[in-house]
Amino acid sequence: MTKPAPKLLVIALDAADGDLILGWADDGHLPNLQRARQRGLLGRTRNPPGLYVGALWPSFFTGMSPSRHGRYCYEQILPASYERRPFLPTHLKAPPFWEALSRAGRRVAVVDVPKSPLTPGINGIQLCDWGTHDPAHGAGFETEPAELAREVVARYGEDPVGSCDRIGQTDQALTGFRNGLINRIATRAKLCGELLERENWDLFLTVFTESHCVGHRLWHVHDPAHPGHDPAFASSLGDPVRDVYTAIDTAIGSLLERAGPDTTVLLLASHGMGPHWSEPALDRILLRWEDWKPGRLHRRSARWAGRIWDGAPAWATSRLSGPVSSLRRDMALRRGHPKIPLRRSLLMPLLSDRKVFAVPNNDIFGAIQLNVVGREPRGRVRPGAESDALFQQLRRDLLELVNVETGTPVIRDLVRTADLYPGEDVRSLPDVLVEWDRSVPLTRCRSEKLGKFRSPHAGVRTGDHKPGGLFFAFGPGIEPGELSATSSIMDFAATAGALLGVPLPDIDGTPIAGVLGGR
Secondary structure, rough: OOOOOOOOOEEEOOOOHHHHHHHHHOOOOOOOHHHHHHHHHEEEEEOOOHHHHHHHHHHHHHHHHHHOOOOOOEEOOOOOOEEEOOOOHHHHOOOHHHHHHOOOOOEEEEEOOOOOOOOOOOOOEEEEEOOOOOOOOOOOOEEEOOOOHHHHHHHOOOOOOOOOHHHOOHHHHHHHHHHHHHHHHHHHHHHHHHHHOOOOEEEEEEOHHHHHHHHHHHHHOOOOOOOOOOOOHHHHOHHHHHHHHHHHHHHHHHOOOOOOOOOOEEEEEEOOOOOOOOOOHHHHHHHHHHOOOOOOOHHHHHHHHHHHHHHOOHHOOOOOOOOOOHHHHHHHHOOOOOOOOOOOOOHOOHHHHHOEEEEEOOOOOEEEEEEEOEEEEEEEEOOHHHHHHHHHHHHHHHOOEEEEEOOOOEEEEEHHHHHOOOOOOOOOOOOOEEEEEEOOOEEEEEEOOOOOEEEOOOOOOOEEEOOOOEEEEEEOOOOOOOOOOOEEEEHHHHHHHHHOOOOOOOOOOOOOOHHHHOO
């Protein structure tokens, strides 16, 4: 009896670094990926510029630009307001490509694709956030059909690792974290293997997210040049990044054994990983640039508001009028950076009183919003010539910031989002993107105009993202070799549709010709 085999098998490695993959494949640590490279097609990928940390996976599974699907960060400013809210998968403005496949009668299995919404009534099965790097569902682990979740937990348990950012920083905790990731990879391989063998899927898609977790938390152990590298700990633990990649390679091998000769296989390493350095708080720089100084009223209000926020007794809050919820909302509007302490945030002006302010994005690219008349509720900068002049002055002044230790610029460039996404409606995206120079560590920066800023390392992550990715493809009609052209991450949705006979006309990606083979 012939074993079930999918027509299209897509296995992605979340934030696995392409250079590491190729190097470790060549030296024998990743034999299954090396065979895929020799057997098939190697291609490079490009991700949404400036926004790829938060927009990559939605761009992959919708086939659309972030200007259309709407997601670029875990938290975003609501349009026509100054209010921030968490961005949930249900807020996406475009559907995943497997919805079109499902409607067309294709049988699909989708397992742990980051940031993806649950598709009710899918023609197949879907698992969301069983073991992802950064779960995006407020409801936690969910499946379609719903009863599948009980079966998965009964057979394989719940996620044994949890949020990687909540792991302690002791040697013991990090060692346990490495071991937990490797165990989760093995469990994921068994889970996916069982699901693969249930039937002849048209599409089977799964993502190994452990490469993302280990890169963020254990890069300093892998990289001897990292300031946090401890040779003694590294000697005892080994290279945890390589260990996790090796475990994923073994898991890929077990899944590829189930792929028949008629299966087209795509192996995607979504984007890279490298050292994480701190960057100065962008909003502090913008406040200094606008020459804003806190007054006595703000300081007095901050003391009382801090008592309310911290749960002070009723007598301590009775002198402040208005509900506590209103004060908290007002405080949230003042914040320009998620890590600013409460009372300092209350010393800041309201965003509506400013011309420019930082908005959430990622640690690679800062993001700036202009307070534009006619778009924001209390705009202060007129569109056209005034906003153009403001941007040019801001760019000139911020590019003068230099690293105190090296004398090199802190910022590579300030770019208007409209210039990175020409011809697109970018009103739902930040106005300006700030590309930090991440080539060297940064602790202090300065300029003649803005003065000095400290940049202490914040958080527990020691690794952060690089923009490009790569993929291997093999199967019927695919010629071995290397593509000369770089493919967009949006092209994979179009490619999957073309391979399975379901065109996806209203997307931004196009099928990757080399992957289509003789089709």
